[in-house]
Amino acid sequence: MTIDLLALTVDQQRGILRDALGDRILFAGDAGYDDQRRPWNTAFDQRPFAVARPENTEDVVDAVRAAVAVGLRVAPQSTGHGAGALADTDLSDTVLMSLSRLRGVSIDPATSTATVLGGSHWNDVLLVAAHHGLTALHGSAGDVSVAGYSLNGGLSFYARAHGLAVNSVRAVELVTADGVIVRASATENADLFWAVRGGSGSFGVVVSLEIELLPLADVFAGMLLWDASHTAEVTEAWAQFAASAPESATTALRVMNFPPMPELPPFLSGRSVVVVDGAILESDAVAEGILAPLRSLAPEIDTFSRIPAAALVAVHMDPPDPTPSVNAHVVLSGFPADAVDTFVTVSATPGLFVTEIRHIGGAAARPASHGGAVSAIAGEFLLHAITVVPVPQARPGALATVQAGAAAFTPWRTDALALTFIDGGADPRAGFGDAAERLSELKEQFDPEDVFAAARPVSR
Numbered sequence: 001m002t003i004d005l006l007a008l009t010v011d012q013q014r015g016i017l018r019d020a021l022g023d024r025i026l027f028a029g030d031a032g033y034d035d036q037r038r039p040w041n042t043a044f045d046q047r048p049f050a051v052a053r054p055e056n057t058e059d060v061v062d063a064v065r066a067a068v069a070v071g072l073r074v075a076p077q078s079t080g081h082g083a084g085a086l087a088d089t090d091l092s093d094t095v096l097m098s099l100s101r102l103r104g105v106s107i108d109p110a111t112s113t114a115t116v117l118g119g120s121h122w123n124d125v126l127l128v129a130a131h132h133g134l135t136a137l138h139g140s141a142g143d144v145s146v147a148g149y150s151l152n153g154g155l156s157f158y159a160r161a162h163g164l165a166v167n168s169v170r171a172v173e174l175v176t177a178d179g180v181i182v183r184a185s186a187t188e189n190a191d192l193f194w195a196v197r198g199g200s201g202s203f204g205v206v207v208s209l210e211i212e213l214l215p216l217a218d219v220f221a222g223m224l225l226w227d228a229s230h231t232a233e234v235t236e237a238w239a240q241f242a243a244s245a246p247e248s249a250t251t252a253l254r255v256m257n258f259p260p261m262p263e264l265p266p267f268l269s270g271r272s273v274v275v276v277d278g279a280i281l282e283s284d285a286v287a288e289g290i291l292a293p294l295r296s297l298a299p300e301i302d303t304f305s306r307i308p309a310a311a312l313v314a315v316h317m318d319p320p321d322p323t324p325s326v327n328a329h330v331v332l333s334g335f336p337a338d339a340v341d342t343f344v345t346v347s348a349t350p351g352l353f354v355t356e357i358r359h360i361g362g363a364a365a366r367p368a369s370h371g372g373a374v375s376a377i378a379g380e381f382l383l384h385a386i387t388v389v390p391v392p393q394a395r396p397g398a399l400a401t402v403q404a405g406a407a408a409f410t411p412w413r414t415d416a417l418a419l420t421f422i423d424g425g426a427d428p429r430a431g432f433g434d435a436a437e438r439l440s441e442l443k444e445q446f447d448p449e450d451v452f453a454a455a456r457p458v459s460r
Helices: 010-024 033-037 057-069 122-130 146-151 190-202 228-244 284-295 309-314 337-347 392-407 429-446
Strands: 025-027 050-052 073-077 094-098 105-108 113-117 169-175 181-185 205-212 218-227 249-257 272-280 305-308 325-332 354-359 381-388
Touching: 010 025, 010 050, 010 057, 025 033, 033 050, 033 094, 050 057, 057 073, 057 094, 057 169, 057 205, 073 205, 105 122, 113 122, 122 146, 122 309, 146 169, 146 190, 146 205, 169 190, 181 190, 190 205, 190 429, 218 228, 218 284, 218 309, 228 249, 228 272, 228 284, 228 337, 272 284, 305 309, 325 392, 337 354, 381 392
Parallel strands: 050 094, 073 094
Antiparallel strands: 025 050, 105 113, 113 205, 169 181, 169 205, 218 272, 218 305, 249 272, 249 354, 325 381, 354 381
């Protein structure tokens, strides 16, 4: 039977989807719809046509085929940390593919690889990998999805030594626009494998991926903390530290402004602090020598020591629970004295929750010989501004605040962006760089009807 998509009413679309998927799909008004559509970043009110809740790969196939059959798009989402980027997309004609139930990890210690289901979080991987003395190029939050983070680049505290996480991806299984499960690797569907490493959800629903692990059971890592009254002194010292730091050291500098909240530890509640954190992949003695210039500034808290590799994910103190926020970032070619002064000034902006600069460069800035569409970030530093959005009405003002903070660094910015840091309103093509044109061509080849709505979309 041929369905006339133009003639279908909303009720008919719903009926066909319900018949095909049963309780694996939710519509507005259904119990559970509001919980399932709500992203981790609760500043954004996602209202898709429906939410699909697959529990396995076959469920994903069924949901993609059913959505396409009634003329709807599909937006893959694991956790919703990147909901700000997806907010630029109209979801009224889209099935949100929630992969929150598609979680699982298996480790092959012989090859130091992990096979990870599409909705899995970094915590899922790190706990299992640790049993084998292994870890991964994870981010700074354990509840971020492996697939979304890795396939959009992925910037870790190992990045200067080992590059972006996307380069650790060895194979991907995804459901394409025609509802077929496809495996892509260097030797299978190589064009698709190139595209999905950067183009991510624009090419299908990723149901599993194979990633390479690092043979690290422990790491020298931690944080140094001072009161924000020391921001100028610490920022100048960190800039000098970064200028001579070896690629084995990946660190970040942040100024954080905390309201008085009883759930916060006393050293943070109601305070503004400046923090340096990161990891140094050296022996304890060498790492302590590298860190000495910063320790000489007498931080009030110093946690740098050798820790289990799985504990590194908690060092950055990212919020453990869903948080409404907006952010903006720029990639910088350097961090000279006048940029240091700008950082100190911007960090004192009323309303900014976090002003952060991450040291990238090193292996993170060098394109990988075996890489995909995105394999490096062309810059030495990444400036990131974040603010919390307590109520929806505050979002426009909050967004203006973080964008102004990022714009203050225009004299030192490059043309690059880091895909995982892109929030709403930013053009992802800057994150794709020179790969943008070929990505568009492959989008036309693999998804000619533009079925997939990605948070960082590839335009055709």
